[in-house]
Amino acid sequence: MATTPGYDRKRLHRKRLQEAGAGTPAEGGAALSEEQQGADRAGGERGTISVTDAVKQFEGGVLAVDHVSFRAAPGEFVSIVGPSGCGKSTLLRLIAGLIPLSAGTISVNGLEVTEPRQDVALMFQRPTLLPWRTALQNALLPPKLGHRLDEAAERQAYELLDLVGLTGFEHTYPRHLSGGMQQRVALARLLMVGVDVLLLDEPFAAVDQLTRERLNLELLRVHERTSATALLVTHNIQEAILLADRVIVMTPRPGRVADVIKVPFERPRAQETVAEPGFQELVLRAYRGLQVPVSHEAEDLRAGEAEDVRAVSDA
Numbered sequence: 001m002a003t004t005p006g007y008d009r010k011r012l013h014r015k016r017l018q019e020a021g022a023g024t025p026a027e028g029g030a031a032l033s034e035e036q037q038g039a040d041r042a043g044g045e046r047g048t049i050s051v052t053d054a055v056k057q058f059e060g061g062v063l064a065v066d067h068v069s070f071r072a073a074p075g076e077f078v079s080i081v082g083p084s085g086c087g088k089s090t091l092l093r094l095i096a097g098l099i100p101l102s103a104g105t106i107s108v109n110g111l112e113v114t115e116p117r118q119d120v121a122l123m124f125q126r127p128t129l130l131p132w133r134t135a136l137q138n139a140l141l142p143p144k145l146g147h148r149l150d151e152a153a154e155r156q157a158y159e160l161l162d163l164v165g166l167t168g169f170e171h172t173y174p175r176h177l178s179g180g181m182q183q184r185v186a187l188a189r190l191l192m193v194g195v196d197v198l199l200l201d202e203p204f205a206a207v208d209q210l211t212r213e214r215l216n217l218e219l220l221r222v223h224e225r226t227s228a229t230a231l232l233v234t235h236n237i238q239e240a241i242l243l244a245d246r247v248i249v250m251t252p253r254p255g256r257v258a259d260v261i262k263v264p265f266e267r268p269r270a271q272e273t274v275a276e277p278g279f280q281e282l283v284l285r286a287y288r289g290l291q292v293p294v295s296h297e298a299e300d301l302r303a304g305e306a307e308d309v310r311a312v313s314d315a
Contacts, residue, residue, distance in 0.1 A: 001257075005193065010146075015070045017244065018055055020236050022053075024111060027178070029111065031075060032161055035114040038131065039111050043045065044113075045076060045107075045109050045110025046074060046109050046110075046196050047052075047073075047074030047109065047196040047197060047222070047228070048062070048071070048072065048073065048074055048107070048108070048109060048110060048229070048279050049070075049071065049072040049078075049095060049106075049108055049197060049229060049231060050071045050105075050106065050108075051068055051069055051070050051071070051091075051095070051104070051105075051106050052069050052104055052105045052106070053067045053068075053069055053104035053105070054069070054091070054093060054094060054101060054103075054104040054105075054106055055066070055067055055101065055102045055103035055104050055167075055214065056091075056099070056101060056102050057088055057102045062092045062253075063253070063254040064087040064253065064254060064255060065087040065090055065091055065094070065254065065255045066087075066254035066255060066256050067104070067256065068087075068091065068104075068217075068250075068255065068256065068257055069104075069257070070260070071247055072229050072231060073229070074196070074227075074229055075227045075228070075229055075314040076229055076230075076245050076246070076278065077103075077223055077229075077230045077232070077243055077244045077245050078229075078230070078232070078245065078246050078247075078248060079231075079232045079233075079234060079239075079240035079243060079244035079247045080231065080232065080233050080234070080240075080247075080248045080250060081233075081234055081235065081236075081237055081240040081247060081249055081250070081286060081290070081303055082235075082249065082250030082251070082255060082290065083235075083247070083250075083252050083254070083290055084235070085248065085253045086250045086251060086252055086253050086254075086255040087253060087255030088201075088233040088250060089201050089202075089233055090255075091233075091255070092122065092199045092201050092231065092233055093115070093122075094106055094119050095108060095120070095199060095231070096113075096116065096117055096122050097113045097115050097116040097117045097120075098116055098197055101113075101239065107198065108118045108120055108197055109196065110119045112117045112297040118195075119195050119196070119197065120195055120197040120198075120199055120238075121190045121191075121193040121197070121198055121199065121252060122199040122201065122204075123187065123190045123198070123199070123200050123201065123203045123208055124201050124203070125201060125202045125203065125205045126206055127179075127183050127185060127186035128186065129173070129174040129182055129185055129186065130174075130221050131173065131174050131175060132173075133173075133174075133259055134160070134170065134172060134173055135161060135166060135169050135170055135171070135173075135174070135177065136154075136157055136161065136170040136171060137186045138174070138185050138186075138189055139157040139160060139161055139185060139188045140153060140154065140157050140192070141189055141192075142189065142192045142193050142194075143192065148163070153192075157192060157269065158170065160188040160192060161184075161185070161188050163187075163188070163191075163221070163225065164187050164188050164218055164222065165184060165224060165295040166181065166185065166188070169181065176222065178209045178211070179206060179208075179211065180204075180211035180212075180214065180215055183203060183204060183206075183207060183215060184215070184218065186203070187203070187218070187219070187222065190201050191222065191226065195228070196228055196229060197228065197229050197231070198228050198229070198230045198231070199231050200219075200230060200231065200232040200233065201233050202233055202234055202235065203215075203232075204239075205214065205234075205235070212236075212239070213271055216239055216242060216243060216271075216273060217270070219243060220242075220267075220268065223243075224267065230243075232244065237283050237286045237287065238274060238283060240286070241261070241263055241282050241283060241286070242269060242271075242273055242274060243269075244263055245262070245263055246260060246261065246262055246263060247261040247263060247286060248260055249261065249284075249286050249289035249290060250290075251289075251290075252290075257289075258289035258290070259285065259286070259289035261282055261285060261286060263282065264278070267281070
């Protein structure tokens, strides 16, 4: 079916907003269609992510993601850890609808992903702040782009900047902020989208270790306050375990699920959680998943997760 020029422009606009971490904002968050709002009312699927036998093969024959299946429940924090080139970031872009699947299905908030989504927010490795805008003005970018900029949005932006520890820096330009502070502005901007699903693509990879640890604690606090479903891609196994309820370990390319680790530590968590008995055992278990081929046991686990997804979908 041929698309109209207006439809193409609309899709391009959505994609650009998502790539800026801005979504398509409305009052208090993303501008969801009636159909998407209906998924919340009728099916109670808000905040869910379902990935079933997802395959992504790029032109030239590069197989990046190979039959990956998992499900994230509302409010759950899931980390994806794996070596470079295993398809972790590709998987996030598939979930956001920025690139198409080669096979399989992905659903967010109970609706199948077929195009760039308005109801997810994606944060990249670099803050991508507008240098001519202050921290507050950058945080207000989602409602501004959505033509919903008002006093309520400004109050929310101040509150979110306070939540991420930037009180007193609201009117500071990015060039006068440290790398960690810039990432906090980007996180506040992400939260201004107001959606139930957050996709985080190694958001703290570009900062030093001490700053990264502080930002991890900020992210824990933000997740506790917002109860959004979060999907984090990272190379840092300790970070993945500290933040998540479950850790999905992926194999080298083509990316497959090698292991799914349930993290037993209670929330709220602190940096001292890494000293808990059993934490290093989980780290070693994740390392084993990164370094060895998928075992029969892991294949059975992956098949079981796929069956769980199908059962939920059929329910």
